[in-house]
Amino acid sequence: MLQVAxxxxxxxxxxxxLAIKNFSDLHxxxxxxxxxxxxKQLNFQFDETQAGINKxxxxxxGLMAKGExxxxxxxxxxxxxxxxxxxxxxxxxxxxxxxLQDTLVKxxxxxxxxxxxxxxxxxxxxxxEWGEVPALYEGAQPHWxxxxxxxxxxxxxGVKVTGSGFPVYKNKGARLQRALISYFLxxxxxxxxxxxxxxxxxxxATAYGTGQLPDKEGQMYYMPADNFYLIPTAEVPVxxxxxxxxxxxxxxxxxxxxxxxxxxxxxxxxxxxxxxxNRVHQFDKIEIVQLVHPEKSYEVLDEMVAHVEQxxxxxxxxxxxxxxCGGDMSFASALTYDFExxxxxxxxxLECSSVSNxxxxxxxxxxxxxxxEKGKSQLLHSLNGxxxxxxxxxxxxxxxxxxxxxxxxxKVLQPYFGMDWxx
RNA sequence: GGUGAGGUGGAUGAGUGGCUGAAAUCAACGGUUUGCUAAACCGUCGUAGGGUCUAAAGCCCUACCGAGGGUUCGAAUCCCUCCCUCACCGCCA
Numbered sequence: 364m365l366q367v368a369x370x371x372x373x374x375x376x377x378x379x380x381l382a383i384k385n386f387s388d389l390h391x392x393x394x395x396x397x398x399x400x401x402x403k404q405l406n407f408q409f410d411e412t413q414a415g416i417n418k419x420x421x422x423x424x425g426l427m428a429k430g431e432x433x434x435x436x437x438x439x440x441x442x443x444x445x446x447x448x449x450x451x452x453x454x455x456x457x458x459x460x461x462x463l464q465d466t467l468v469k470x471x472x473x474x475x476x477x478x479x480x481x482x483x484x485x486x487x488x489x490x491x492e493w494g495e496v497p498a499l500y501e502g503a504q505p506h507w508x509x510x511x512x513x514x515x516x517x518x519x520x521g522v523k524v525t526g527s528g529f530p531v532y533k534n535k536g537a538r539l540q541r542a543l544i545s546y547f548l549x550x551x552x553x554x555x556x557x558x559x560x561x562x563x564x565x566x567x568a569t570a571y572g573t574g575q576l577p578d579k580e581g582q583m584y585y586m587p588a589d590n591f592y593l594i595p596t597a598e599v600p601v602x603x604x605x606x607x608x609x610x611x612x613x614x615x616x617x618x619x620x621x622x623x624x625x626x627x628x629x630x631x632x633x634x635x636x637x638x639x640x641n642r643v644h645q646f647d648k649i650e651i652v653q654l655v656h657p658e659k660s661y662e663v664l665d666e667m668v669a670h671v672e673q674x675x676x677x678x679x680x681x682x683x684x685x686x687x688c689g690g691d692m693s694f695a696s697a698l699t700y701d702f703e704x705x706x707x708x709x710x711x712x713l714e715c716s717s718v719s720n721x722x723x724x725x726x727x728x729x730x731x732x733x734x735x736e737k738g739k740s741q742l743l744h745s746l747n748g749x750x751x752x753x754x755x756x757x758x759x760x761x762x763x764x765x766x767x768x769x770x771x772x773x774k775v776l777q778p779y780f781g782m783d784w785x786x
Numbered sequence: 787g788g789u790g791a792g793g794u795g796g797a798u799g800a801g802u803g804g805c806u807g808a809a810a811u812c813a814a815c816g817g818u819u820u821g822c823u824a825a826a827c828c829g830u831c832g833u834a835g836g837g838u839c840u841a842a843a844g845c846c847c848u849a850c851c852g853a854g855g856g857u858u859c860g861a862a863u864c865c866c867u868c869c870c871u872c873a874c875c876g877c878c879a
Contacts, residue, residue: 414848
């Protein structure tokens with residue numbers, strides 16, 4: 364959620380920025396300002412009238428104590444009259460405040476100056492590409508064949524137990540998942556991230572805090588009996604741990620990491636995009652989240668990108684880093700870098716991480732603040748990234764490391780996996 | 787799931803209709819004293835919206851004592867609904 368003050372102070376600049384995100388309802392900016400004007404006006408009237416009521420009520424107390432009954436009754440009539448004028452003001456104020464809120468949440472975050480113009484994923488900018496295309500042997504298979512061949516993941520069983528898109532990991536497939544999770548978490552905690560295991564279901568307030576609600580409820584699994592949502596990413600519960608907190612400056616930055624399963628309904632896609640592990644409804648992901656001083660957030664974004672990069676590199680996977688263009692960025696992000704690993708048998712890039720700076724967009728909703736030198740509360744900046752999402756990493760690992768004899772396990776994973784080979 | 791107790795500022799905790807945005811203690815912060823540390827003493831110490839002001843400071847107003855509604859001239863205090871926490875019992879990994 365954008366801060367109204369910024370819309371007021373830099374209206375034209377805000378519109379220019381929104382245009383880069385291909386946001387066309389620019390009139391909403393003016394609407395917000397108009398609603399805020401109206402809100403202030405009504406709020407003032409409310410305060411003045413309420414002050415009158417409070418004052419008179421106090422006087423009644425004094426009059427009653429002195430036994431001046433008639434004067435007290437006269438005051439009561441005065442209060443009654445004020446209450447009559449107050450009622451429509453209160454009603455109007457509630458309507459305007461709701462409208463203001465509803466309008467404000469429709470505005471996406473402003474893209475940073477680094478965000479390239481563009482509408483489609485093709486217009487993302489590749490900022491780095493690393494690694495060699497693996498030389499595969501004749502007859503190399505895509506990962507959905509490999510997982511059958513080595514009995515690592517069974518989709519049919521998932522369909523039986525739940526439905527399509529709920530893979531069952533088995534044998535060394537399950538073990539590899541566990542190894543990846545442990546390795547990633549160890550890597551993150553070594554870099555100073557505090558490890559958490561959060562709940563996998565969240566309430567409405569939490570889903571609202573990170574921006575899943577309103578609007579995106581269709582993308583989450585929902586449990587009506589308890590009014591809970593299954594988390595689409597650890598970002599949701601983890602960032603909300605600090606919701607409505609004022610954090611001491613000396614405690615910054617807050618660095619958190621968590622492994623969670625992630626649940627996504629996302630219907631729609633088809634073909635090779637959804638084959639095998641490319642897109643599933645339940646998958647595992649390790650997330651990193653930081654809450655930082657606003658002046659540090661871009662520095663920290665670079666640091667997080669470098670952190671994820673070294674992790675991907677350590678697995679020996681070919682990857683590229685993209686700076687997302689305005690049209691491909693998420694609603695809440697100010698700047699996003701996507702990591703894609705090369706899937707050698709599918710011969711395509713698979714997204715395995717997305718690292719974003721949200722500036723104060725999320726923290727404004729969640730009221731996550733710190734005290735500046737003057738003792739004033741200010742919003743922090745929030746950032747998060749995947750380090751990493753497992754299914755596509757697994758797909759790339761299986762495909763890129765396959766040989767006639769089996770699948771080689773990267774050195775860094777061997778201590779976790781307990782062997783160097785799936786054969 | 788049942789029964790009982792309760793949700794007040796960073797923490798403990800007082801407060802059953804007006805003088806309570808909230809005692810007291812602790813913590814924290816600033817200062818005085820002091821070889822250092824400790825102790826003692828003095829002071830400050832919730833959040834948000836608005837007004838006044840060139841601006842800051844200050845001053846003033848409004849809202850907030852789990853959430854929402856109600857009673858009343860007036861509610862932290864009374865009533866209703868919901869949420870949550872704790873204890874005991876039941877069930878259970």
